[in-house]
Amino acid sequence: MTERTNLTEVLLGPADAAEAVALSAEAGWNQTVDDWALMLEFGAGFGRRDRYGRLVATALTLPYPPFAWIAMVLVTKTWQRRGLATELLRTCIDDAERSGLVAGLDATPAGTLVYRPLGFEAVYGLTRMRAETVAPIKTIAGPVRAMTEADLDTVLAFDRKLFGAERSGVLRHLFGRQPGHAFLAEVSGTVSGYVLAREGREATQIGPLAAPDESTACALVGAALADLKGAVYLDVGDRHTSLLSWLDDHGFAPQRPYTRMIMGRAKPYDDAASQYAIAGPELG
Numbered sequence: 001m002t003e004r005t006n007l008t009e010v011l012l013g014p015a016d017a018a019e020a021v022a023l024s025a026e027a028g029w030n031q032t033v034d035d036w037a038l039m040l041e042f043g044a045g046f047g048r049r050d051r052y053g054r055l056v057a058t059a060l061t062l063p064y065p066p067f068a069w070i071a072m073v074l075v076t077k078t079w080q081r082r083g084l085a086t087e088l089l090r091t092c093i094d095d096a097e098r099s100g101l102v103a104g105l106d107a108t109p110a111g112t113l114v115y116r117p118l119g120f121e122a123v124y125g126l127t128r129m130r131a132e133t134v135a136p137i138k139t140i141a142g143p144v145r146a147m148t149e150a151d152l153d154t155v156l157a158f159d160r161k162l163f164g165a166e167r168s169g170v171l172r173h174l175f176g177r178q179p180g181h182a183f184l185a186e187v188s189g190t191v192s193g194y195v196l197a198r199e200g201r202e203a204t205q206i207g208p209l210a211a212p213d214e215s216t217a218c219a220l221v222g223a224a225l226a227d228l229k230g231a232v233y234l235d236v237g238d239r240h241t242s243l244l245s246w247l248d249d250h251g252f253a254p255q256r257p258y259t260r261m262i263m264g265r266a267k268p269y270d271d272a273a274s275q276y277a278i279a280g281p282e283l284g
């Protein structure tokens with residue numbers, strides 16, 4: 001019997017969240033136990049345990065009709081390059097296809113090497129921007145106000161159109177994490193943009209950030225960043241050069257690239273021109 005056959009296939013649930021954080025932390029990722037619990041509650045989690053019961057590999061799908069979002073593809077260092085990510089991806093793709101959903105994901109550079117041969121195509125590039133400490137922000141003029149619980153249904157309907165898929169449960173959860181840093185843009189009573197924030201293992205993540213233009217995007221992100229302490233991440237679409245240079249002026253620097261990829265399709269589902277920062281590679 002080879003060492004490889006000693007692995008056990010397991011389904012993961014919210015109770016596995018604390019253990020799964022160890023795997024994402026090993027890769028230097030930002031997810032907390034709350035993030036994992038959210039994804040394992042809303043989605044379907046797949047894993048491999050070694051003969052000692054340790055979790056050594058994971059992947060999950062989040063149902064975002066019309067597509068399935070694949071996330072948290074992780075293999076511990078000692079088990080890499082033995083086909084585990086490919087195997088788990090195949091399970092995720094089968095799971096998506098059984099539900100009639102198209103698989104999509106945001107890939108790290110290492111991830112793209114696994115996903116391309118499986119039929120994923122690149123849709124657009126993203127850059128993770130990180131600030132250790134955000135530089136002081138002058139108030140930015142814009143049609144921006146604090147988001148309240150009463151705004152949620154309207155914001156969720158706005159996001160459905162812009163993101164091209166249904167992810168209300170996830171966004172409701174994110175709003176609940178940091179409601180004081182959630183803002184919306186509104187013109188004549190109509191929502192034209194919004195921003196959410198959540199705490200991470202090592203930095204606050206700002207996103208999604210949607211806006212009708214660059215100046216409103218900067219006004220929203222400026223509002224979300226006010227009074228925020230510590231390190232911050234934003235995952236910004238590469239086309240949004242004005243926002244990227246605004247972030248550069250406020251203490252952010254590029255940390256790593258991501259590629260949005262969709263199975264068998266090189267065209268985005270979302271309105272990429274209005275989607276300035278994503279919710280994070282794990283949430284789309």
Ligand SMILES: CC(C)(COP(=O)(O)OP(=O)(O)OC[C@H]1O[C@@H](n2cnc3c(N)ncnc32)[C@H](O)[C@@H]1OP(=O)(O)O)[C@@H](O)C(=O)NCCC(=O)NCCS
Binds near residue numbers: 075111
């Ligand atoms: C990326 C990752 C999930 C790959 O897991 P894995 O189980 O080693 O991947 P596989 O064994 O299925 O690799 C399949 C193929 O992808 C390519 N590949 C995978 N990792 C690679 C690497 N680090 N460098 C070059 N090619 C790589 C190879 O072509 C490999 O086939 P081969 O080993 O026969 O040459 C793993 O390295 C990891 O957890 N990295 C850190 C987290 C991460 O970036 N996850 C991806 C999120 S999108």
